[in-house]
Amino acid sequence: MVTQSPLWNTPIQFAKGVGPRRARLLEKLGIENVEDAFWFVPWRYDNRLEVLPIGNLLPGMKATIKGLVERCRINTTSRRRLVVVTITVRDKTGVIECVFFNQPYLEKTFVGGLALLLTGTVVLNPRGSPRLVMKGPEYEILDSEDSEGQAEGRIVPIYHETHGLSSKQLRRIIQSLFEHYAHQLQEILPAKLEKPLGFPTLPEALPVLHCPDQNQSIALLNQQATPEHQRLAFEELLLLQLALAMKRHRQMEATPGIAFSVQNAWFERLKKVLPFSLTPAQERVIHEIFQDMSRSTCMNRLLQGDVGCGKTVVALHAMVMACGSGYQAALMAPTEVLSEQHYWSLKPLFKALNISCVLLKGGQAGRERAEILAEIHSGNVHVVVGTHALLQPDVQFAKLGLVIVDEQHKFGVLQRATLREKAPWQPDVLVMTATPIPRTLAMTWYGDLDVSVINEFPPGKKTVQTKLFEAKNRKQAHQVLQKELESGRQAYVVYPLVEPSEKVDLQAAIEAMDLLREQFASFRVGLLHGRLPSREKQSVMAQFQQKEIDLLVATTVVEVGLDVHNATVMLIEHAERFGLAQLHQLRGRVGRGQHQGHCLLIHSLGRIPPYMQQMPLTVETSRGVPQRLGSVSPPAEFSQATARRRLAVFAHTDDGFALAEEDLKIRGPGQVLGVKQWGEIAFHVADLGRDVSLLTKARQVARDLLHRDPDLCFPEHQELKETLLRKWGEKLALGSIG
Numbered sequence: 103m104v105t106q107s108p109l110w111n112t113p114i115q116f117a118k119g120v121g122p123r124r125a126r127l128l129e130k131l132g133i134e135n136v137e138d139a140f141w142f143v144p145w146r147y148d149n150r151l152e153v154l155p156i157g158n159l160l161p162g163m164k165a166t167i168k169g170l171v172e173r174c175r176i177n178t179t180s181r182r183r184l185v186v187v188t189i190t191v192r193d194k195t196g197v198i199e200c201v202f203f204n205q206p207y208l209e210k211t212f213v214g215g216l217a218l219l220l221t222g223t224v225v226l227n228p229r230g231s232p233r234l235v236m237k238g239p240e241y242e243i244l245d246s247e248d249s250e251g252q253a254e255g256r257i258v259p260i261y262h263e264t265h266g267l268s269s270k271q272l273r274r275i276i277q278s279l280f281e282h283y284a285h286q287l288q289e290i291l292p293a294k295l296e297k298p299l300g301f302p303t304l305p306e307a308l309p310v311l312h313c314p315d316q317n318q319s320i321a322l323l324n325q326q327a328t329p330e331h332q333r334l335a336f337e338e339l340l341l342l343q344l345a346l347a348m349k350r351h352r353q354m355e356a357t358p359g360i361a362f363s364v365q366n367a368w369f370e371r372l373k374k375v376l377p378f379s380l381t382p383a384q385e386r387v388i389h390e391i392f393q394d395m396s397r398s399t400c401m402n403r404l405l406q407g408d409v410g411c412g413k414t415v416v417a418l419h420a421m422v423m424a425c426g427s428g429y430q431a432a433l434m435a436p437t438e439v440l441s442e443q444h445y446w447s448l449k450p451l452f453k454a455l456n457i458s459c460v461l462l463k464g465g466q467a468g469r470e471r472a473e474i475l476a477e478i479h480s481g482n483v484h485v486v487v488g489t490h491a492l493l494q495p496d497v498q499f500a501k502l503g504l505v506i507v508d509e510q511h512k513f514g515v516l517q518r519a520t521l522r523e524k525a526p527w528q529p530d531v532l533v534m535t536a537t538p539i540p541r542t543l544a545m546t547w548y549g550d551l552d553v554s555v556i557n558e559f560p561p562g563k564k565t566v567q568t569k570l571f572e573a574k575n576r577k578q579a580h581q582v583l584q585k586e587l588e589s590g591r592q593a594y595v596v597y598p599l600v601e602p603s604e605k606v607d608l609q610a611a612i613e614a615m616d617l618l619r620e621q622f623a624s625f626r627v628g629l630l631h632g633r634l635p636s637r638e639k640q641s642v643m644a645q646f647q648q649k650e651i652d653l654l655v656a657t658t659v660v661e662v663g664l665d666v667h668n669a670t671v672m673l674i675e676h677a678e679r680f681g682l683a684q685l686h687q688l689r690g691r692v693g694r695g696q697h698q699g700h701c702l703l704i705h706s707l708g709r710i711p712p713y714m715q716q717m718p719l720t721v722e723t724s725r726g727v728p729q730r731l732g733s734v735s736p737p738a739e740f741s742q743a744t745a746r747r748r749l750a751v752f753a754h755t756d757d758g759f760a761l762a763e764e765d766l767k768i769r770g771p772g773q774v775l776g777v778k779q780w781g782e783i784a785f786h787v788a789d790l791g792r793d794v795s796l797l798t799k800a801r802q803v804a805r806d807l808l809h810r811d812p813d814l815c816f817p818e819h820q821e822l823k824e825t826l827l828r829k830w831g832e833k834l835a836l837g838s839i840g
């Protein structure tokens with residue numbers, strides 16, 4: 103027998119019915135080879151076990167019917183110019199109309215007498231005489247020669263489609279792959295594991311998912327909760343946990359870290375120059391960080407703390423520790439505005455300790471930049487603050503000992519790795535985030551990090567009053583704004599800036615500013631957005647900080663880190679377009695001083711009654727997003743009901759963690775972490791919002807396994823190891839193992 107190439111190395115073009123055009127479409131769905139196709143599991147299943155007589159249909163039912171086309175007509179709606187094909191379908195018990203939108207070619211397909219199987223939801227025709235209608239049902243032509251007739255009387259898997267490739271076509275392709283390649287499917291999990299976990303094997307599981315028989319529970323299938331789904335999800339989670347654990351293990355072994363020493367005199371001095379004393383939580387995490395730093399292994403720590411809990415001063419302590427031991431430190435922030443704010447607020451403190459500090463920006467002129475780079479390279483400069491400009495290859499440090507990444511969720515994991523590579527030894531790494539990362543995500547994406555949490559606020563912090571306003575009641579929100587401005591406070595008005603329509607949004611923000619200028623003519627109004635040259639941004643920021651501007655109209659650049667104590671109003675337009683974590687960040691910008699903060703959310707979702715927050719998530723939203731994360735962009739919209747619920751929840755709670763969990767449930771991990779990291783975690787089946795216990799199990803199994811066989815050398819681990827390297831080797835730079 104000829105040796106067969108493995109499924110992951112068998113191009114999808116080998117499948118029956120797949121030519122170059124289809125191959126390109128499949129690639130869009132992330133399917134490049136036979137293995138990909140097998141892992142492309144249906145996102146839902148239709149129950150076509152039961153074909154109902156048309157005469158038994160009632161409005162609201164989701165049903166499958168079988169009948170003959172009696173009539174077919176095509177017309178265009180006058181208002182929205184939709185092309186509508188309407189067919190009348192009859193069986194022995196009655197007739198029903200089925201309508202199809204914007205598929206004019208169907209007029210030719212649905213010839214009189216054609217036998218069809220149709221699945222859809224039955225509604226009562228809203229206009230004219232009361233008739234039953236199915237809108238856009240899935241149809242199958244029964245008397246054609248292909249095998250689709252089989253779809254009758256069974257559970258039919260439905261796949262995510264892409265333009266030009268329907269679920270039905272995908273089904274056919276995948277079915278034919280099963281006929282040719284199913285015998286090559288192999289189990290990679292060691293038998294020792296498989297048994298106690300009680301999952302079916304991979305060769306057992308996949309056919310059930312793609313070709314379920316009538317005995318399967320359709321409810322479990324649709325919740326992706328069958329043992330077969332779990333088997334697949336478990337493998338995905340296990341591989342990632344193994345990869346992260348191995349990476350971490352080897353990092354610690356390969357390159358020694360620096361053992362910093364605590365210079366008490368420095369901290370005595372720091373204490374004197376700080377305008378406040380540390381909270382117990384700050385003391386505790388500083389202690390955790392110092393312990394890490396004084397060990398000769400590398401620190402790899404995530405510092406989590408809600409907006410305003412005081413992470414910057416913790417970072418300051420870590421940097422002083424590094425400099426006190428003769429090393430340099432780098433502080434990287436996601437935006438220029440934020441890095442400048444860090445720079446200006448830290449500079450005087452560093453100065454008091456004789457630590458020299460520079461700001462490195464994207465737009466610095468050649469001479470200026472060259473000088474700064476030379477200073478960094480010579481070691482004259484101890485602390486460098488900047489944006490991702492710090493990652494450019496010409497930035498060479500003399501003795502980089504500590505890297506701090508602020509607002510980590512804005513950066514990809516890979517960027518974090520790059521900064522670390524800037525030193526011949528392993529600098530310690532501290533990443534800070536205000537996005538409270540739900541436990542599952544922390545365990546997954548930050549599987550290689552230790553976590554410290556600041557769980558209390560500096561004294562005197564008040565909760566911000568949050569109120570929702572329908573767009574038509576904007577005046578009421580403006581009254582609050584007016585009142586605050588009149589009593590000498592400052593305010594933000596924020597507009598969303600969503601990438602695809604950035605220009606339009608920017609235009610909207612600029613126009614809005616003109617309107618606000620008229621309306622609040624007695625106050626000084628400024629505009630801040632990402633497209634402004636950085637010098638101008640800085641000057642607007644400085645003006646706001648020095649109260650030369652009362653009202654700052656901004657796109658989301660104020661999202662991270664700005665610290666203006668006199669600002670008490672955060673008015674957010676189009677609030678429904680923001681993620682909850684983002685809204686929470688924005689809300690954290692106000693009420694930082696002694697005055698009460700107000701967060702005013704303007705939305706166009708209609709009335710949102712307060713009980714809305716208790717509304718259960720609908721099936722449509724809780725099933726999450728297509729898990730093919732790398733290739734399919736996340737759904738940007740959710741139903742109105744879900745959107746209302748989100749805002750209601752937001753207005754009700756001030757707890758960043760609760761909000762992050764909510765976001766995770768509704769929007770999936772990509773949205774919670776930020777788009778950059780979306781593509782980096784690619785799961786087909788596993789769902790971090792749902793599979794918490796599976797993830798915990800996978801983490802445990804990964805640890806046990808590596809404990810016994812750190813380099814996966816045992817014969818029974820070979821398949822596992824190969825798969826692991828193939829999936830994560832390059833992404834996590836694992837190189838070769840063992």
Ligand code: ADP
Nearest residue numbers: 378379380381409410411412413414415560665
């Ligand atoms: P974040 O965690 O959001 O980065 P910051 O570090 O910007 O928060 O701190 C928020 C505000 O709280 C700043 O104005 C900071 O000076 C102040 N602050 C930090 N720690 C304390 C403390 N222990 N006591 C009083 N104020 C503090």
Ligand code: MG
Nearest residue numbers: 413414508663
């Ligand atoms: Mg901060």
